Amino acid sequence: MFLVTGATGNVGAELVRALAESGELVRAVSRSGRSEGLPAGVEAVAGDLNRPETVRAALDGVQGLFLMPGYGGQRQILADARAAGVRRVVLLSGLSAGTGDRGNAVAGYLLDAEDAVRDSGLAWTFVRPTSFMTNALRLADQIREGDTVRVPFPDARTTDIDPYDIAQVALRALLSDEFAGRVLEVTGPEALLPADRIRILGETLGRDLRAVGLEHEEARAEMEAGMPKPYVDAFFSFFVDGTLDESVVLPTVEQVTGRAPRTFARWARDHTEAFR
Secondary structure, three states: OEEEEOOOOHHHHHHHHHHHHOOOOEEEEEOOOOOOOOOOOOEEEEOEOOEHHHOHHHHOOOOEEEEOOOOOOHHHHHHHHHHHOOOEEEEEOOHHHHHOOOOOHHHHHHHHHHHHHHOOOOEEEEEEEOOEHHHHHHHHHHHHHOOEEEEOOOOOOEOOEOHHHHHHHHHHHHHOOOOOOEEEEEOOOOOEOHHHHHHHHHHHHOOOOEEEEOOHHHHHHHHHOOOOHHHHHHHHHHHOOOOOOOOOOOOHHHHHHOOOOOOHHHHHHHOHHHHO
16 A cells, blocks of 8 residues: 555646556545545545644555655654554655755755654655646646736746656655665756747647746745745745756656656647646
8 A cells, every 4th residue: 555645736646646557555645535536446535744643544554655745744644654564755855955955945844854754764765856847837827818928037947847757756766665765856858948838838729929037026026925935035046046956957757767757848738728
């Protein structure tokens, strides 16, 4: 049995599907506990990672645990997992953890999560991806409304990754001892500017889309309307101050899975309807 937390999220949903397709028994934890959309045979469980007691029973009989970062109950969940006989944990972290900057809100919570897993006594693997291709879904309303798309950090070239590929790497780490004690930094296959992604989306939709870069003040105001200021500061540190370089293509996905990661053009084709 494998337990996937965040089972309805971008990576968790892909991992649940991959495990089920591999013939494994899967228990999918989400706050709602809904089973709609899950593959046949997957057990849906309601659980809140900030409340370890809601997850404890779901650990029974589990061999491998996929854990989301950034929740208050993490250390207790890991202790409960060890007591329940869980053998290994795969943590979804992020490339910014590699900066070691605990003063950065994003890198800091990822590093805290990694510390908790290292201290758990369980065999562990950290998967540290770059930005997700699914971040482009935030632009869907703009794209539906017109051909001009306003984007933050227009000069930031990043190797965005499809959550499908993150899940495929996590799958191998859950099923094998080969990756125990390793940090797997994973990227997409190409470094693109926001304008490149807008162009590709336009080609996929048969439209002439044009990206317009936001001034930093505009980007900050829009971002602070939707997330706490320390997280906005973190992203400005990454993509304006240059404390995080997501422009380097790494071979990890192909080394772990045996095939190249999916391109943004492939992702755009798979998600065309989200932008119509």
